[in-house]
Amino acid sequence: MRIFENACDDPERKSKPLSLRLARFVKRLLGQKNTAFSEFGVRWHLDFPDPKRPVWFLPGGRVVQGWIVLPENLAETLSDVRIVAQWQPEFELCHPLDIDRPDVAEKIVSAPMQEAAQRVGGFRFTVPPMLASFRLMLVLEGESWLLREIRVDIGNDDCGQQLKVLEGKQGWLFLDNDTNGSVDQFMGRMRLTKSGLEGWDDYLHQLENVADGLPCALLVAPSKESVMGANYHPRQEGASGPMHQLLTLDVSKDVVYPVDELKALGDRAFIPTDTHWTNEGALAATLALVAKLGVDENACRELFKNDRYKSKTMSGDLGNKLTPNKTSSVAVLVSFGYSRYKTYDNGLPNFGRLLVVEYPEALMAGTCLIFGSSSSYSMFNYLCRVFQRIVFVHSAGNVDPDLVKAVAPAYLATQTNARFVVQIPTVAHSLDKVIHQKCAQLDEKAFEGVREKRIIASDKYLQTLGLLRWEQIASSHLV
Numbered sequence: 001m002r003i004f005e006n007a008c009d010d011p012e013r014k015s016k017p018l019s020l021r022l023a024r025f026v027k028r029l030l031g032q033k034n035t036a037f038s039e040f041g042v043r044w045h046l047d048f049p050d051p052k053r054p055v056w057f058l059p060g061g062r063v064v065q066g067w068i069v070l071p072e073n074l075a076e077t078l079s080d081v082r083i084v085a086q087w088q089p090e091f092e093l094c095h096p097l098d099i100d101r102p103d104v105a106e107k108i109v110s111a112p113m114q115e116a117a118q119r120v121g122g123f124r125f126t127v128p129p130m131l132a133s134f135r136l137m138l139v140l141e142g143e144s145w146l147l148r149e150i151r152v153d154i155g156n157d158d159c160g161q162q163l164k165v166l167e168g169k170q171g172w173l174f175l176d177n178d179t180n181g182s183v184d185q186f187m188g189r190m191r192l193t194k195s196g197l198e199g200w201d202d203y204l205h206q207l208e209n210v211a212d213g214l215p216c217a218l219l220v221a222p223s224k225e226s227v228m229g230a231n232y233h234p235r236q237e238g239a240s241g242p243m244h245q246l247l248t249l250d251v252s253k254d255v256v257y258p259v260d261e262l263k264a265l266g267d268r269a270f271i272p273t274d275t276h277w278t279n280e281g282a283l284a285a286t287l288a289l290v291a292k293l294g295v296d297e298n299a300c301r302e303l304f305k306n307d308r309y310k311s312k313t314m315s316g317d318l319g320n321k322l323t324p325n326k327t328s329s330v331a332v333l334v335s336f337g338y339s340r341y342k343t344y345d346n347g348l349p350n351f352g353r354l355l356v357v358e359y360p361e362a363l364m365a366g367t368c369l370i371f372g373s374s375s376s377y378s379m380f381n382y383l384c385r386v387f388q389r390i391v392f393v394h395s396a397g398n399v400d401p402d403l404v405k406a407v408a409p410a411y412l413a414t415q416t417n418a419r420f421v422v423q424i425p426t427v428a429h430s431l432d433k434v435i436h437q438k439c440a441q442l443d444e445k446a447f448e449g450v451r452e453k454r455i456i457a458s459d460k461y462l463q464t465l466g467l468l469r470w471e472q473i474a475s476s477h478l479v
Helices: 017-029 037-042 072-080 101-108 113-117 182-186 194-211 224-232 241-246 250-254 261-263 279-292 298-304 374-386 403-408 431-441 444-453 459-465 468-477
Strands: 041-049 062-069 082-088 091-098 120-127 133-140 145-150 165-167 173-175 190-192 216-221 309-316 328-333 342-345 356-359 364-372 387-394 411-417
Touching: 062 082, 062 101, 062 250, 082 120, 091 120, 101 120, 120 165, 133 182, 133 298, 173 224, 182 224, 190 194, 190 241, 194 216, 194 241, 194 250, 194 411, 216 250, 216 279, 224 261, 241 261, 261 279, 261 342, 279 328, 279 356, 279 374, 342 459, 356 374, 364 374, 374 411, 403 431, 431 468, 444 468, 459 468
Parallel strands: 216 411, 364 387, 364 411
Antiparallel strands: 041 062, 062 120, 082 091, 082 133, 091 190, 133 145, 165 173, 309 328, 342 356, 356 387
16 A cells, blocks of 8 residues: 655655755754744745734635745755645645745845745745634655644635636636635645545445445546646646545555546537536446446447437536626437436435436346435436446445445445545445435425425335335435
């Protein structure tokens, strides 16, 4: 199992004597009081956030800005130093000292300007606007040192309206300011920590145990940025990120990550004004998943070869955040629809939803149990023609072992989205608890929406499927 001590480690980087010297130097220095910084020739300062200065927000969030000055004999190591912000144990933001600070060089470093600038490293990045506390650390060659625990009073801060959409080239829209840091992930600045990688390693091992010999796979839906970003994203793509780290784990052999299959579709892979893949993208992901589950991919292609698509204008979850709404044209499957084959649906929105699709003419007999997310829904048009029965739980890859035992599927799949990789799923999920919590949170309008979506099935049918327990929990709240 390849797990690196710090998320900012580069496993291919060879040790550099100067960097190692700086690491030892800083380790000794940070063990002393901050007043020793200037005595040893190392200084650092945090400009923002500062309780004595007005708060500063950019479209990406709260600004974190400062600088570090290295002693002359260690100036060459500046490019290897990283500043890290961490507020969750599983992931962290990792930034280079790549901001020029001529103001600091001029005032603090007694040397010609060019030489001084080589010793002064500035940093500026953003963290979520409503983040009340985080740790700021210095990282070098696999070791990290705490610079400061930062706490901010968010009660009176006016962060303005944080736009959730980033406008790219040729009308393509991308997600921004989301809780998973999609832009930072794309730029390679958000990384899984050792704890995060260990969490994924544990999840994948436990998933294998729960499957207990069943064909099993985890499908990670590639982010729109990873597929379309090189052509249309306004930011520069980074060399690595959480998904790349996950794929380095030895146990990732059961992970399906169809980024190449989606790239092969070109502009047909994703909806320009939405975060999700198109129907054609969903088909590509379906073929990759069923192949991993041991189903003949060529036989599946035969199932779909006569499918017909029609261009449709739609807004999407990104386009509808803009004023006026922005739309795009996308090819939509029109020759088949899974909805008519739904035999049960508890109707709950997102997490806690449980539904069943049965298609008698499917290629494979038996049940495929899927613990998935929003990207799964567009796959149902294809998956239900492969597997005779689909039992779906909206859980973003979190697995309820009791449900697995009750359903006793022939195939087990979990599905999450790449931007969710910083949130480690569990194999100790409780659908009972989620249904209780979701129903308790619904207002009257939401209740009406659930009742409209619900498809009721007989107790006898649900008992046969092993799902009666979970319907009884939902109906106790909804009836």
